[in-house]
Amino acid sequence: MKKIKVQICSGTTCFVMGGSELLLLPDILPDEMKDSVEIEAINCMDKCRNCGEEKSPFVIVNGKSLEKVTLNSLFETVQKIYQGI
Numbered sequence: 001m002k003k004i005k006v007q008i009c010s011g012t013t014c015f016v017m018g019g020s021e022l023l024l025l026p027d028i029l030p031d032e033m034k035d036s037v038e039i040e041a042i043n044c045m046d047k048c049r050n051c052g053e054e055k056s057p058f059v060i061v062n063g064k065s066l067e068k069v070t071l072n073s074l075f076e077t078v079q080k081i082y083q084g085i
């Protein structure tokens, strides 16, 4: 199975708008999912400027940009992809 690629923006705006919590994703992944998910912290993508700070934090999952992401919503997104939903 191809790994699910999760790129978490860790630029200042996203970080203070909740992105810091998103970096805890590896801690809440069930053991069976850990090897299937590749998590990377990335620099500001300028979405905070172009799309509005209120839509932060931004995350890209398998190339798809998500906004106002919470740890819970990120986990659900990754879990759905893992389960093939």
Ligand code: FES
Pocket (backbone or CB within 6 Å): 009, 010, 011, 012, 013, 014, 015, 043, 044, 045, 046, 047, 048, 049, 056, 057, 058
């Ligand atoms: S800090 Fe995340 S898009 Fe700018």
